[in-house]
Amino acid sequence: xxxxxxxxxQYANGTVxxxxxxxxVPTGTVTVLVGPSGCGKTTLLRMVNRMIDPSSGTVLxxxxxxxxxxxxxxxxxxxxxxxxxxLFPHRSILDNIATVPILDGRSRRDARARAAELLELVxxxxxxxxxxxxxxxxxxxxxxxxxxxxxxxxxxxxxDEPFSAVDPxxxxxxxxxxxxxxxxxxKTVLFVTHDIDExxxxxxxxxxxxxxGHLAQCADPDELLAEPSDDFVTSFVGRDRGYRRxxxxxxxxxxxxxxxxxxxxxxxGASDGWRLAVDADARPRGWLEPGREVDGELTEDALxxxxxxxxxxxxxxxxxxxxxxxxxxxxxxxxxxxxxxGVVTAEDVLALLHQHRAAP
Ligand SMILES: Nc1ncnc2c1ncn2[C@@H]1O[C@H](COP(=O)(O)OP(=O)(O)OP(=O)(O)O)[C@@H](O)[C@H]1O
Ligand SMILES: [Mg+2]
Numbered sequence: 001x002x003x004x005x006x007x008x009x010q011y012a013n014g015t016v017x018x019x020x021x022x023x024x025v026p027t028g029t030v031t032v033l034v035g036p037s038g039c040g041k042t043t044l045l046r047m048v049n050r051m052i053d054p055s056s057g058t059v060l061x062x063x064x065x066x067x068x069x070x071x072x073x074x075x076x077x078x079x080x081x082x083x084x085x086x087l088f089p090h091r092s093i094l095d096n097i098a099t100v101p102i103l104d105g106r107s108r109r110d111a112r113a114r115a116a117e118l119l120e121l122v123x124x125x126x127x128x129x130x131x132x133x134x135x136x137x138x139x140x141x142x143x144x145x146x147x148x149x150x151x152x153x154x155x156x157x158x159x160d161e162p163f164s165a166v167d168p169x170x171x172x173x174x175x176x177x178x179x180x181x182x183x184x185x186x187k188t189v190l191f192v193t194h195d196i197d198e199x200x201x202x203x204x205x206x207x208x209x210x211x212x213g214h215l216a217q218c219a220d221p222d223e224l225l226a227e228p229s230d231d232f233v234t235s236f237v238g239r240d241r242g243y244r245r246x247x248x249x250x251x252x253x254x255x256x257x258x259x260x261x262x263x264x265x266x267x268x269g270a271s272d273g274w275r276l277a278v279d280a281d282a283r284p285r286g287w288l289e290p291g292r293e294v295d296g297e298l299t300e301d302a303l304x305x306x307x308x309x310x311x312x313x314x315x316x317x318x319x320x321x322x323x324x325x326x327x328x329x330x331x332x333x334x335x336x337x338x339x340x341x342g343v344v345t346a347e348d349v350l351a352l353l354h355q356h357r358a359a360p
Contacts, residue, residue, distance in 0.1 A: 001027045002048055002156065002190060007057035009043050009213070017043040018213030020057070025205075027062075027155075030182060030189040032203030034196055035236075040213030041192040045158050048190065049078045061156065076104060079149030079157040079187075084165050086145065087133040093119070093144055094129040100152045111151075118147040123177055139170035146178070150185070159191045163198070175201055196237055200225070200244065208233050222248035246317035246349075251310070254319055254352050256333040256342025262288055265297050274328035277303050282339035284309065284332045309334045312341060320349045 002025040009018040017040040025031040033041045046052040047059050050071040059066045066074060087096045097115035102108060119129060122143040133141055142162055149157055163171045175198060182189065193199055199206045200221040207218040210232050217229040225245040228234040238244075260275045262268045264285060268275070275288040277298065286303030288294075294302050307325030310318045310333050322331025323346040330343035 001025060001060075001062060002188060003058075003060040004044070004047070005058045005060065007044070007047060007054045007059060009040070009047065009052065010055045016212060018047075018054075021209075021213055021215050023207055023215060023218060025188060025190050027188050028186045029204045030191055030202055031205045031207065032191045032193060032199040033207050033209060034193055034199035034203075035209030035216075036211065037194060039209045039211050041194075041209060042160055044209075044213065045160055045190060045192050048156070048158055049075045049080060076100065076152055077154050077156060079152070079154040081142075081145045081149045081157070081159045081162040083161045084138070084141070087141060087148070089133055092130055092132060093124075093136070096133065096144060097148045097151050099148065104152055115147070115151065118150055119144075121150070121181065122147045137170075138166045139174060142166060142174055143177070146181070150181075155188055157187045157189045159189065161193055162191075164193065164195070171198075178202065197244075200237075200247075208236060243317070243320075246320060247315050249316040249353070249356065251312075251314060251316045251319050251349075251352070253355065254316070254333075254344055254348060256312075256344060257330075257348075259330060259332075259340070259343040261340065262298055264299065267296065268294050268298050274330065276306075276328075276330075276332065276340060276343070278340055281337070283337075284334070284340045287326070287328050289327075307331060309338070310344065311336070316349055316352070319344055320346060323349065 004021055004023045007018055007021050010016045033044060035041055043052055047054050048061065048066065050066055094112055094115045097118055098111035101111035101114060116126065116129060119126060124140060124143050128136060128140065145162060163174045166174065179202065191202055203221055205218060206221055206224050208216045210216045217224065217233045222245060225237055225241040228237055260271065260273060261278050262275045264277055264279050270291055270293045273290055277285045277288055279285055284306055285300060286306045288302065289304055292302065304327045308322045310322040310331050312333055312335055319331055323329060323344055326332065330345055332343055333341045335341055
């Protein structure tokens with residue numbers, strides 16, 4: 001566990017970056033620090049591995065004051081990932097990852113073998129091992145940065161805007177990867193971002209900071225969206241928080257309705273309503289418009305593209321999105337194999353919310 005106790009940091013030029021802040025980061029969880037530029041996030045993060053020492057107050061890692069520990073040694077137990085990965089440009093990818101274990105006294109051979117495993121763990125192909133950082137995309141470099149931070153198997157991981165330099169699609173992939181990794185590794189992660197959506201997606205606890213290093217609110221994401229503590233947090237979490245909160249509401253109790261289906265390759269007559277086209281494994285392929293007749297066998301050309309799909313055990317947000325994005329207004333619910341289980345409408349989702357409200 002990482003604990004900040006009444007920590008304050010005033011820089012030599014008089015700037016107060018962090019003002020008397022207390023916060024606990026429980027072991028094995030992802031805690032996100034989020035706030036506008038200059039609010040003291042990086043300062044706070046770097047006090048954990050002693051890249052910065054507080055002016056007053058105490059930082060504890062596993063109950064020990066970090067000031068009582070040798071900085072070099074302390075840092076070996078703490079992985080650190082920064083924006084644009086910060087890789088050594090003249091070392092191969094494999095050697096970048098192996099650096100810390102070698103410093104730690106492992107044999108070069110062992111360290112490289114471990115590095116190769118880590119490359120796979122973060123989802124990179126083995127061919128990249130021999131390349132240099134400049135020969136990788138930004139997203140690949142970030143993955144290497146994560147692998148390098150994990151190389152010494154540190155219990156604590158500090159991540160300072162690690163994904164903010166990559167495009168939104170790659171970024172989403174990296175976030176999903178981090179969540180998957182965390183599910184396997186269970187590190188104590190302190191993650192900094194200025195992006196509230198990233199904070200809500202990744203954090204089990206989210207600490208919102210405001211200018212001058214004040215802690216505005218620390219809560220789990222659902223609570224943050226439901227009950228922002230003041231106007232600053234309200235404006236920071238943004239306008240569509242009601243909708244985004246549906247990400248945390250389970251769709252238990254949402255029962256898929258039967259829907260008329262037609263199979264690709266079959267012959268179909270006309271019908272008044274929308275029909276869901278499926279393949280031989282019952283996986284949805286698109287919709288057949290009302291009144292549409294098909295000469296001969298049904299092919300994909302005759303279909304209107306479908307909306308997003310809602311996995312049966314997914315959150316309500318996905319169910320609502322599936323309904324809103326489908327041309328028929330009916331969101332397709334799928335099982336783990338992607339086979340259609342039926343449909344839900346936006347009204348179904350709202351009715352369920354109504355029930356939740358009546359009996360939470
Ligand atoms: N070495 C320094 N000397 C003086 N002031 C500093 C120093 N480092 C940071 N500051 C100031 O301290 C405040 C907090 O900086 P910090 O880097 O912690 O912010 P941040 O929340 O990480 O911002 P960003 O989102 O832009 O990265 C800012 O006002 C910054 O200008
Ligand atoms: Mg910063």
